[in-house]
Amino acid sequence: MVEVKNISKTFRLGKKQMALDGAKSKFRTAVRNVSFNAFPGEIYGLLGPNGAGKTTTLRCISTLIKPDEGEIIVEGINAGTDSREVRKRLCLLTNDLKTDPNFTADYLFRFFGRLHGMAQSDISARREILFDAFGIKEFANVKTSDMSSGMKQKLSIAISLVHDPRVVIFDEPTNGLDIITARSVTDYLKELRDNGRTVIISTHIMTVAEKLCDRLGLIMEGRIAAEGTPGGILEMTGAKDLDDAFFDIYRKSKEVPDEE
Amino acid sequence: MRNNIITIMKKELKRVFLDRKLAFAVFIMPGLTIAVIYSLMGGMVDKLGKDTVQYVPVVHTINAPDEFLQAAQEMYGPGITVVMGMPAESEELKAKVMEGDADMLLVFEDDFMNRTSGGLPSVDSYMNSTRDYSVRAEYMITGVLDSLKMGILAQRLGGMEGAAVFETNKKDLADSGEKAGKAIGMLLPMLLTIFLFAGAMQVGMDTIAGEKERGTIATMLMTPVKRGHIAMGKMLSLAIISLVSCLSSIAGIIISLPFSNTIFGGGFELSDLAYKASDFALMILQTAAMALSFVSMICLISSLARNIKEAGGFIAPAYMVVMVMSMSTMFMRPEAGWSYFIPVYGNILCIKDILIFDYAPLHGIYSLLSTLAFSGLMAWLMVRAFYSERIMKSA
Structure with a gap:
């Protein structure tokens, strides 16, 4: 289980970033008082436009960055005080996570298994399962520099899952994937959920959210604007589909005055 | 803890040793280039001397x-x-x-x-x-x-x-070993220092800044391994790589000696260099200490840089300082004991002292202590950099 309690995160912008964003302030609050719980056996989706704060939230949960305020509890462990223990129990996959081009899939898989403190036999057992699930066996001994982007993405996923984490976090899981790879990824996420894992994903694609997620948190300008099951959100807004519901909530969130 | 550092070291070493092109560039090329260049230079200087005399x-x-x-x-x-x-x-x-x-x-x-x-x-x-x-x-x-x-x-x-008022009879009491030591002690510490830094720099920029640029370091940061251990694993593997690269360069000099003897002052044979096993042990110790200070400095710079290009820009001034330090030892040998407290400079002086058979153990201790303190500081800053969100944000 993952408990996110009132987390906020502010970044200091460089001059270049300020110019790019047209920002007047040196500071940008990416996430404001975000709270939600994700339970074992469910896929929780953070749905929002680009720059809404989805990735920052996921990176905070994954302990890559620390929230300025609030608390994150992963499987009963405080991510702020015991980040290493948290990392033993979760994995993060984003498009930013790349594989070293100088090594084969097999070597990298075993390398990361060792870094997770796994025994050689356990690594081999996980290799069998994951290489099978993502069809990596055929290119297990190919250097990643010689792989297609789809192959690399599959390998990244397999590497992230090497230690069989209780909590799986995927940032935009189907981004940049071909239709077949995307399907194998979403199928595997469902399988993880069915095996009692806590899965949190972020996406800006409505169909992915609708088909994959058991519950959704609609995140806009760093805040959770609405939360519930896809059906519950449709009911709450009275919209025909998630697309309309999203824009309805987006409009309403714009009408709420800023607290700061 | 140790296992994680060793796992990371093995991966870093494998990356360099098993990549044929990179291994050739880091371990074979320097020695080969030096052997060829020094032999040619020695040959030309010899020819010039003979031409002038004839x-x-x-x-x-x-x-x-x-x-x-x-x-x-x-x-x-x-x-x-x-x-x-x-x-x-x-x-x-x-x-x-x-x-x-x-x-x-x-x-x-x-x-x-x-x-x-x-x-x-x-x-x-x-x-x-x-x-x-x-x-x-x-x-x-x-x-x-x-x-x-x-x-x-x-x-x-x-x-x-x-x-005729008087006549002079000149007799050189220096033995052939000392003469050879003086000749080799003038250039070798400088060359050793530059080769060591160049070897570390070549791979060092890629080992952290390159991984940040490619986005591969984030995968490692997501493991439960302490970031300090990741940093240490990278640093120690780089120290080994730079030492091997330096050995290649030294081998290049030795291969070229029959032809480049004149460049080193001339008039000696390799067999004249009567160093004892303890001299070699001390030289290796000083060289290893120097390698540690170089790699810790390069790793810190590489950690602070966002990409390889930026790392190259940051490292260049450090390279200049090291070059100036090493060149100054060619002509100067400071009397003051505190000079040996200057990190890197003290190591170069000690190597020179060993080569010319004038090594003082106390100076050796000064230089090793200061280098270890310097490397420790650099390593500590690098580990801090690994924990910094601002620095690692590109990861």
């Missing part, structure tokens, strides 16, 4: 007395060509010396020999210091004029016995 300089003279011609003939025989000229040709001959068409011009005062008995006649010599042959001619003519001077003195004092 060359027969052409010296033009005006009003030269017969005694001078006789002295030149006695000293060098056909090894020098003396051409007699007329006073009117003086300007033309000077121009020839300037252009390199003649090697030297000597203008004696009219009636030179007679004037030596009553006055102080002069000889004006014209040479071109930018031309090796002219310099060689001047060296020879100085000897001839000295001989002429002695001859005149002998005449005045009634024989050569009267002209």
Whole structure:
């Protein structure tokens, strides 16, 4: 289980970033008082436009960055005080996570298994399962520099899952994937959920959210604007589909005055 | 903990050792390049020296007395060509010396020999210091004029016995080993330092900044391994790589020695270098300490940089400082003991001291302590950088 309690995160912008964003302030609050719980056996989706704060939230949960305020509890462990223990129990996959081009899939898989403190036999057992699930066996001994982007993405996923984490976090899981790879990824996420894992994903694609997620948190300008099951959100807004519901909530969130 | 560091070290070493192109560039290329370049340089310097010695300089003279011609003939025989000229040709001959068409011009005062008995006649010599042959001619003519001077003195004092006041007998008491040590100790510490830094720099920029640029370091940061251990694993593997790369460069120098002996001062054989096992052990210790300080510094810089290009820009000034430090030890050997406390500089001085058989253990301790403290500080800052969100944000 993952408990996110009132987390906020502010970044200091460089001059270049300020110019790019047209920002007047040196500071940008990416996430404001975000709270939600994700339970074992469910896929929780953070749905929002680009720059809404989805990735920052996921990176905070994954302990890559620390929230300025609030608390994150992963499987009963405080991510702020015991980040290493948290990392033993979760994995993060984003498009930013790349594989070293100088090594084969097999070597990298075993390398990361060792870094997770796994025994050689356990690594081999996980290799069998994951290489099978993502069809990596055929290119297990190919250097990643010689792989297609789809192959690399599959390998990244397999590497992230090497230690069989209780909590799986995927940032935009189907981004940049071909239709077949995307399907194998979403199928595997469902399988993880069915095996009692806590899965949190972020996406800006409505169909992915609708088909994959058991519950959704609609995140806009760093805040959770609405939360519930896809059906519950449709009911709450009275919209025909998630697309309309999203824009309805987006409009309403714009009408709420800023607290700061 | 140790296992994680070793796992990361193995991966980093494998990356370099098993990549044929990279391994060739880091471990073979430096040695090969140095062996070829030094052999060629040594060959050229040798050839130049031989050419100059074998060359027969052409010296033009005006009003030269017969005694001078006789002295030149006695000293060098056909090894020098003396051409007699007329006073009117003086300007033309000077121009020839300037252009390199003649090697030297000597203008004696009219009636030179007679004037030596009553006055102080002069000889004006014209040479071109930018031309090796002219310099060689001047060296020879100085000897001839000295001989002429002695001859005149002998005449005045009634024989050569009267002209001689004392004689000098020069005896070099240094043994061949020390001479060889002095020769090798001038250049080798500087070369060792530069090769060590260059070896570390080549791979060091890629090991962290490159991983940040490619986005591969984030995968490692997501494991439960302490970030400090990731940093240490990378740093220690880089130390091994830079040492092996440096060994390749040293091997290159050794291979080239039969041809490049002249560059190192000349006049010694490899067999003259009678270092003991303890000398080699001390040299390895100092070199390893220096490698540690280089890699810790390069790793810190690489951690702070966002990409390889930026890392290259940051490392360049550090490389300059190291080069200046190492070059200064070629000509200077400070007396003050505190000099050995300067990280890197102290190590270079110690290596030089070992090579010239003048090593003081206390200086060795100073240099090792300061280098370890410096490396520790760099490593600590690097680990801090690994924990910094701002620095690792690109990961």
